[in-house]
Amino acid sequence: MKIEDTINSLKELNFDLKYEVKNNNELYVRIKAEQIRKIALICIDVFKFNYICEFTTERENSEGEKPTIEGKESIVNCMFSNSKQGYYVIWSYITQKKPISLQNLISQSRLFQREINNDFDYKVKEVSGTDAYQIAVGPVHAGIIEPGHFRFSVMGEPIENLEIRLMYKHRGIEKLCEDINANLLNLMFERVSGESTVAYGEAYALLVEKLLNKEVGKEIKALRIVLLELERMYNYMDDLGGIANDVGYSYVAKKFGYFSEVIHQLCERVTGSRFMRNGIVPFGINIDFNEKKKKDIIDTLQSLKARVNSIIKMSLNAVSFLDRVEDTGIVSSAMAKKFCMTGVVARASNLKYDVRVKFPYELYKEIKKDINIETKGGVFERYKLKACELKDAFNFVEKALTYINKDIKRDKQEICLSEGLEAIVSVETVKGELVVYGLTGKDNKFSRIFFKTPSFTNWTGMTEAVLGEIVPDFPLINKSFNMSYSENDR
Amino acid sequence: MNNIFDRIKYGTETIKDPLYNNEFSYGKIVASENICNNCRACMSVCTVGAITINTGDNDENTVSIDNKKCIYCRNCVDICPKSVLEMTSDYKMSELELVGEKLREKIYKIYKRSLVLRVVDTGSCNACMSELSALHNTFYDISRYGINVVPSPRHADGLVVAGVVTKNMKEALEKTYYAMAEPKIVIAVGSCAFNGGIFKDGDGVYDVLKNILPVDLVIPGCPPSPQAILFGLFKLMDKI
Numbered sequence: 038m039k040i041e042d043t044i045n046s047l048k049e050l051n052f053d054l055k056y057e058v059k060n061n062n063e064l065y066v067r068i069k070a071e072q073i074r075k076i077a078l079i080c081i082d083v084f085k086f087n088y089i090c091e092f093t094t095e096r097e098n099s100e101g102e103k104p105t106i107e108g109k110e111s112i113v114n115c116m117f118s119n120s121k122q123g124y125y126v127i128w129s130y131i132t133q134k135k136p137i138s139l140q141n142l143i144s145q146s147r148l149f150q151r152e153i154n155n156d157f158d159y160k161v162k163e164v165s166g167t168d169a170y171q172i173a174v175g176p177v178h179a180g181i182i183e184p185g186h187f188r189f190s191v192m193g194e195p196i197e198n199l200e201i202r203l204m205y206k207h208r209g210i211e212k213l214c215e216d217i218n219a220n221l222l223n224l225m226f227e228r229v230s231g232e233s234t235v236a237y238g239e240a241y242a243l244l245v246e247k248l249l250n251k252e253v254g255k256e257i258k259a260l261r262i263v264l265l266e267l268e269r270m271y272n273y274m275d276d277l278g279g280i281a282n283d284v285g286y287s288y289v290a291k292k293f294g295y296f297s298e299v300i301h302q303l304c305e306r307v308t309g310s311r312f313m314r315n316g317i318v319p320f321g322i323n324i325d326f327n328e329k330k331k332k333d334i335i336d337t338l339q340s341l342k343a344r345v346n347s348i349i350k351m352s353l354n355a356v357s358f359l360d361r362v363e364d365t366g367i368v369s370s371a372m373a374k375k376f377c378m379t380g381v382v383a384r385a386s387n388l389k390y391d392v393r394v395k396f397p398y399e400l401y402k403e404i405k406k407d408i409n410i411e412t413k414g415g416v417f418e419r420y421k422l423k424a425c426e427l428k429d430a431f432n433f434v435e436k437a438l439t440y441i442n443k444d445i446k447r448d449k450q451e452i453c454l455s456e457g458l459e460a461i462v463s464v465e466t467v468k469g470e471l472v473v474y475g476l477t478g479k480d481n482k483f484s485r486i487f488f489k490t491p492s493f494t495n496w497t498g499m500t501e502a503v504l505g506e507i508v509p510d511f512p513l514i515n516k517s518f519n520m521s522y523s524e525n526d527r
Numbered sequence: 528m529n530n531i532f533d534r535i536k537y538g539t540e541t542i543k544d545p546l547y548n549n550e551f552s553y554g555k556i557v558a559s560e561n562i563c564n565n566c567r568a569c570m571s572v573c574t575v576g577a578i579t580i581n582t583g584d585n586d587e588n589t590v591s592i593d594n595k596k597c598i599y600c601r602n603c604v605d606i607c608p609k610s611v612l613e614m615t616s617d618y619k620m621s622e623l624e625l626v627g628e629k630l631r632e633k634i635y636k637i638y639k640r641s642l643v644l645r646v647v648d649t650g651s652c653n654a655c656m657s658e659l660s661a662l663h664n665t666f667y668d669i670s671r672y673g674i675n676v677v678p679s680p681r682h683a684d685g686l687v688v689a690g691v692v693t694k695n696m697k698e699a700l701e702k703t704y705y706a707m708a709e710p711k712i713v714i715a716v717g718s719c720a721f722n723g724g725i726f727k728d729g730d731g732v733y734d735v736l737k738n739i740l741p742v743d744l745v746i747p748g749c750p751p752s753p754q755a756i757l758f759g760l761f762k763l764m765d766k767i
Contacts, residue, residue, distance in 0.1 A: 298664050
């Protein structure tokens, strides 16, 4: 179903809509508030769109509509995407009161609407009965973990219910982004989540390039892929090591920790920062790249590749390891779909969705052909899938490096944004699909930035995964998800 | 069995001296004197306001950079038309605050060998946390120096804080601090912890750490590399 077909079929329904197509793959539709429930139902049941997010934007008050607070009206935007054809649809309606609840149509709508309403009251559930008790964990955890509160309701041994309370780290990044000049905004984007620094930097570069309708050269695109995949490598190595560590298989855990250190040091040699910060900038790249660095990357990865494979094989051959991970923490495909999960955790549950294939950016169209999936959706499947993505990352770096045949000079160009442009981009980070909406404002700044971070929806998946498991399995399941608190809280 | 073969084949992977000279690391930004023409281009690209330019008596401009504020993005180095600023690879930037100096003497009169830490993240971007956990990998292997991270504040000598203090984490941070036994050390890891860094003006941010707890050691960086953290901790333990 192409973007024109969507428009035509909506016209047939006599909805009287104002629509606009921007940036080739974004359809913005203005509707009335009472229509949203009907349209959301059509989007899900008839069009089979994916629900992405809901957020508000503010706009100067136009004539003929009732003024709201401070002469501005608040618009609720409800975003869907068609992954088969690769376009986004945004339904926006003006509301004087709270946004219209879509809870019974889309389960995850609740999360976004709570944020819009500033509705943070919460009452912890209580359990009663024989052998029933609760375990409260956090916000300060044992070990080196970010803050978050977990409340387990346990009956005997198995977990009956898990409530995850986050937002301890809320800093107001979206609001901060509105005060920073567009030339420096990539620094703030990179600090939304440190583990996915490059992916966020890439999202910013794509956003600005989409707004100004420019493209970069093939060499730079290839180099960006190298950086993105290097980041994927050290993250998945840490994840695999973490799973092994929680099982108690310390040899594998320590080795993966060492490999990740090797990749970090490689990143430091290539870009000057262990997290490749300030590397990707709009219209170019902020690092000098030459033959020597290319050789360094190839040599380091070549020496590591066989070892990584042997260690993965070692863990898959260990009975004590398999005993813990198999059939643990299962999220069924239907539940994963319901929770709008993305990324590795969704692909482990048989959801065939990868941004690199469905909304290809840079050179992924040529490099990445198919999507790796597993069917069962347990810890073991996530472990296997992460190992598979890790092996893929090695291949992608090799392939991407073949596109780079000349030295690349660092190149940082001035960005000049005009007012009132908007765009949506999505990037596959290590955790899943990141969607960024940007609306430009005055003085070369953005007037609205919205992040739909992968962790935001994926955290809910974990409450499902732990049900029926014993409490000692929780760290294992948590590590197999390994969601970021920082990007969730923003 | 496989473990043993693998171990024999590749040998030990721990580095003997973790504080080796790393020429690729980012580090202190130094300014050469008598060249700056006060164009203030560097100040305009600094998101955290770490750069100050002072004009002396005979129209000499001296550029100074606050290490504890800097997020080491290199934008100022790149933009300077006269290349006054230069980034060195000197990661050894940690400094003991005045209180820390006294506290160190007090603590190491009693305990000479080890340092037991408790880590609290109050609003970092999780890169600092990632680097703190990298200290435990086989390459740096921090536990051989007697530095350990413990799950309970009751067992800890020092509190490691990463990130700005958000409104929601303020209470948890204070409770952790007061649960620790005296004498206690507070270590700020990363530029945001001590000075707020890039998140300073966020509407969810309560305050920066230095206004809430007495900070004894600051490890600057964004994020500080494991080497930089180790250097700071060694300085505290009087090993250097």
